[in-house]
Amino acid sequence: MKIFIDSxxxxxxxxxxxxxxxxxxxxxxxxxxxxxxxxEEVLQDICDVVDGPISAEVIATDAEGIVAExxxxxxxxxxxxxxxxxxxxxxxxxxxxxxxxxxxxxxLCFSAPQGLLAAKAGATYISPFLGRVDDIxxxxxxxxxxxxxxxxxxxxxxxxxxxSIRHPVHLVRCAEMGADVxxxxxxVILQLLKHPLxxxxxxxxxxxxxxxxx
Numbered sequence: 001m002k003i004f005i006d007s008x009x010x011x012x013x014x015x016x017x018x019x020x021x022x023x024x025x026x027x028x029x030x031x032x033x034x035x036x037x038x039x040e041e042v043l044q045d046i047c048d049v050v051d052g053p054i055s056a057e058v059i060a061t062d063a064e065g066i067v068a069e070x071x072x073x074x075x076x077x078x079x080x081x082x083x084x085x086x087x088x089x090x091x092x093x094x095x096x097x098x099x100x101x102x103x104x105x106x107x108l109c110f111s112a113p114q115g116l117l118a119a120k121a122g123a124t125y126i127s128p129f130l131g132r133v134d135d136i137x138x139x140x141x142x143x144x145x146x147x148x149x150x151x152x153x154x155x156x157x158x159x160x161x162x163x164s165i166r167h168p169v170h171l172v173r174c175a176e177m178g179a180d181v182x183x184x185x186x187x188v189i190l191q192l193l194k195h196p197l198x199x200x201x202x203x204x205x206x207x208x209x210x211x212x213x214x
Contacts, residue, residue, distance in 0.1 A: 001175045004053070004183035006163065008032045010045045012186035017049050019189075024052035026105070026127075026163065026183040028083070029059065040076070047077040055105045055125075057083035066093035074102045081105045081124060086114050091121045098122030105161065110138075112146040119151060119158040125181065130174075131164035140164070145177045152178075168192050 002023040005016045008031035016022045025046050032042050039056075046054050054077070058069040066089060070082035074097075081103045084090045094104045098121070105125040106118040110133055115126045128147055130140025147160045159180035165171055168191050174182050 001179060002181040003189075004055075004161070004181055005189065006031070006165075006183040006185050008035050008042050008046070009186070010035075010042070010049065013046055014049050016186060016189055021189065022050065022052070024054060024079075024181070024183075025050050026055040026083070026161075028057050028107070043073075043076060043080070047079055050079075052079060053081045053103070053105075053125075054079050055081045055083040055107075057107065058085075061085065061087065061089060063089040063092040063096070066090060067096050070097050070102060070104070071100075083107050083127075084123075086118060091117055094118065094121040094123050098124070107163070109147075110143070112143065112150060115143075115147045115158075115160075116150055119154075119156040123158045125159050125161040127161045127163040127183070129164035130162055130170060131166040133164075134166075141170070141173050141177070144174055144179050148178045 003021060004024040004026050005013055005022045006026045007013055008027045032039055035042055043056055056073045058066050060066045060069045066084055073082050074080050083105045084094055086106050086108050097104050103124040105127055106123040107127045109115050109126050109128045118126045128143045130144055133140035133143055144162050151158055161181040162174040162179045163183050165182055165184045171182050
């Protein structure tokens with residue numbers, strides 16, 4: 001499974017990259033807005049730190065505008081993946097962009113039928129928001145499982161990129177299901193490292209080390 005960090009904070013991204021555990025980055029307008037910086041500057045910094053797919057979301061919502069914006073973003077760096085909302089015009093734009101060899105990440109997926117149409121249009125990635133599905137009483141993990149099964153049934157090239165991951169159990173379950181990618185916030189990456197027995201064991205080892213002669 002590939003792991004992306006879901007962040008626009010260059011400090012968080014750099015720390016995760018230094019650990020050697022991330023394969024790419026996903027961003028969105030909300031994350032970029034938190035930085036207080038220009039969108040292009042944030043993207044360039046990320047591209048300088050991470051050598052992998054970097055999702056940059058369009059603001060346009062009409063097909064023509066999405067395609068134009070997507071081409072502009074893709075021209076910034078070879079690693080840029082154009083992030084497109086899962087709406088009718090978005091699907092049209094994905095078809096047009098994919099025909100020109102531009103990679104896309106179709107975002108805001110909340111159902112299997114949506115994911116099927118995105119794959120038919122030629123999406124490189126589909127981003128099911130499993131945490132948000134859970135928030136309204138649905139089963140986000142089941143959505144991920146459905147997409148993995150459907151894409152496997154028909155040999156779609158679209159990769160399932162599990163998003164809106166809230167805790168380590170989400171990640172483990174997605175890995176068990178065979179999701180191609182999981183994008184996770186910095187705080188969840190740190191949670192993956194934590195276990196009370198690790199902390200207790202390390203503390204004991206360090207105390208015993210003090211008893212070693214010399």
